[in-house]
Amino acid sequence: MSAQVPACQLLERQSRQSPFWVVGPPLDPWLVAQSVGLLSADLTVLDAWAAGGKPAYTPFEDQSSAALSGEVVLFWPKAHQLGLWWLQWLCDVLPANTPLEIVGEHNGGIKRVPKVLAERGMACDKLDNARRCSLFATRTVKKAATDDAWQRFEALGLTLISHPGVFGHGKVDEGTQLLLECLERDLPHASMRVLDMGCGDGIISAWLAQRGHHVTAVDVSAFAVEATRRTLNANGLEGRVMQSDVYAALPDDPFDIIVSNPPFHQERDVSYGATQRLISQAPDYLAPKGQLFMVANAFLPYPDLLQQAFSSFQTLADNRRFRVYQAQTR
Secondary structure, three states: OOOOOHHHHHHHOOOOOOOEEEEOOOOOHHHHHHOOEEEOOEHHHHHHHHHOOOOEEOOOOOHHHHHOOOEEEEEOOOOHHHHHHHHHHHHHHOOOOOEEEEEEEHHHOHHHHHHHHHHOOOOOEEEEEEOOEEEEEEEOOOOOOOOOOOEEEEEOOEEEEEOOOOOOOOOOOHHHHHHHHHHHHHOOOOOOEEEEEOOOOOHHHHHHHHOOOEEEEEEOEHHHHHHHHHHHHHOOOOOEEEEOOOOOOOOOOOEEEEEEOOOOEEOOEEOOHHHHHHHHHHHHHEEEEEEEEEEEEOOOOOHHHHHHHHOOOEEEEEOOOEEEEEEEOO
């Protein structure tokens, strides 16, 4: 088995004498087989390592830092601030002078890593360069403190807590605003059982909970799950928050409403898979007369999926950039 992802192909060229953990990697079967364990916020990646019999943790689990041993390889993410957070986290939880390698694609920001390390007083040795990727070696230091990456801001009468890498980080997305305008107008005022699918920083969940609805919020990202929990707490609101790959972790109890502003990017790639499952399986998770409200970029091919899943749907709003759709079960 050979590596498939360019950054993993670069790692494959290295001769390693000791086992290594990977942090924030892409999904690559070669890397699953070669590494001894994983730290990631992505549930799809976590599940792949667990299926391969390898330990896999999010950074919010107590055992995550205790499990790390040997060499550690950090995959530098497209979101630069998220890379800074992972670097700081590793310096905080690992003993000083622990070997750390950082790998990434040139169009994903890896070329900025030498400057990042220099600013933190960390050594930097370039080990390899191929497949439009670079690999650097450094060692952790305890003087690498930076500002807390969690960002707190006010919007729509709510206090929101966000984190680099979470959708809409530090601002309210235009599509979300359009969706909330429609919900304000069309959502029943009675208390409903509502599922916020792809909860991000928790703005939709908090907005719904503030209006008395019983909210369940899910996201594939552990960073989003933690952000939503913090947002609800910051506003004195309650809700059930869990990490789930679309509906996978949800109980069988149906919802009255499903609300979503689903993403369609996976790093730099366009991916409709999660939204296809969101729409096609929604009738199975909705009560009779239950409703799906979702917002999406106007060019995305979701009307056909809604028609197939629900037989009919409505477009509640269209500002030429975003559309809000509503569909109802029988």
